Amino acid sequence: VSIFKYASPATFYPLAGKLVPWFAALAVILGAIGLYLGLIKAPVDFQQGQVYRVIFIHVPAAWMAMFIYLVMAGYAIMALAFNTRLSAMMMEALAPTGAAFTALALWTGALWGKPTWGTYWVWDARMTSTLILLFLYVGYIALNRAIEDKKRADKAGALLVLVGSINVPIIYFSVKWWNTLHQGSTISLTGGSKMASDMLVAMLIMTFACWAYAIAVALARVRSIILERERSSAWVGNVVGAQVGVQA
Amino acid sequence: MSWADFIAMGDRGFYLWGSFAAFFLMIVVEVIWLRISAKRVRNELIGRDR
Numbered sequence: 436v437s438i439f440k441y442a443s444p445a446t447f448y449p450l451a452g453k454l455v456p457w458f459a460a461l462a463v464i465l466g467a468i469g470l471y472l473g474l475i476k477a478p479v480d481f482q483q484g485q486v487y488r489v490i491f492i493h494v495p496a497a498w499m500a501m502f503i504y505l506v507m508a509g510y511a512i513m514a515l516a517f518n519t520r521l522s523a524m525m526m527e528a529l530a531p532t533g534a535a536f537t538a539l540a541l542w543t544g545a546l547w548g549k550p551t552w553g554t555y556w557v558w559d560a561r562m563t564s565t566l567i568l569l570f571l572y573v574g575y576i577a578l579n580r581a582i583e584d585k586k587r588a589d590k591a592g593a594l595l596v597l598v599g600s601i602n603v604p605i606i607y608f609s610v611k612w613w614n615t616l617h618q619g620s621t622i623s624l625t626g627g628s629k630m631a632s633d634m635l636v637a638m639l640i641m642t643f644a645c646w647a648y649a650i651a652v653a654l655a656r657v658r659s660i661i662l663e664r665e666r667s668s669a670w671v672g673n674v675v676g677a678q679v680g681v682q683a
Numbered sequence: 684m685s686w687a688d689f690i691a692m693g694d695r696g697f698y699l700w701g702s703f704a705a706f707f708l709m710i711v712v713e714v715i716w717l718r719i720s721a722k723r724v725r726n727e728l729i730g731r732d733r
Contacts, residue, residue, distance in 0.1 A: 485699060486698050492702050493702065547698065549698060662724050675729055679729055
């Protein structure tokens, strides 16, 4: 069976419906384990004390904010190159979750910053570029809703996402390129981790929980977007008819 | 660690629980929003087909 058959909204709709409960359950299980390890089992940090536990939300949220935007950029390339309808729908479905994770990263960063750096906010490169990422998400959502012709909205949105994706490496490397108040990376793809293993495991499990959550909500959201956009298709009529039949 | 110590989090409870509260609030708001929009789309389509 070719995976390309799922590039069609009609075949992807039922697949997404089957996957949502699995990813939601995975998010709940991993989230419960991650919170238990992070809040109870992980030791107190000798420098920051208990407040360091904000990392179990802040770091996964910041990673998800960047990762979701990169996934959107991947869909933007597919939407522009192959004109696939589902790619644009996935971008639309991912954007609110990406924006929420970005806002959460900024909020938790501010609450972590006050007791550790003595301030909620400074205009340093890491925080400013993350704020720009939030504006990019909000800008994409606003642009998508402002243009009535969906084909034009998809193209304009894909272009905005692609141009904005340059901000993601800027966020990631900002702590290396500039002298920032924000601390450097504790974990890097090449240099391993400087964290205690108990803390690292809890943080990675919380990251996977956020990942499963983002997939579950994006798939649930894209189902509504598919129905809305494909409303003139016969198969949507059949789906709605079947749902009404089940209710009756 | 006692329950009171757990809540206090070494006098950093406001910052820590403020972060966790935002995390759970985000999830609750997003899930409720998803359900409302799914219901709205379905009702629109049912209304159109009648």
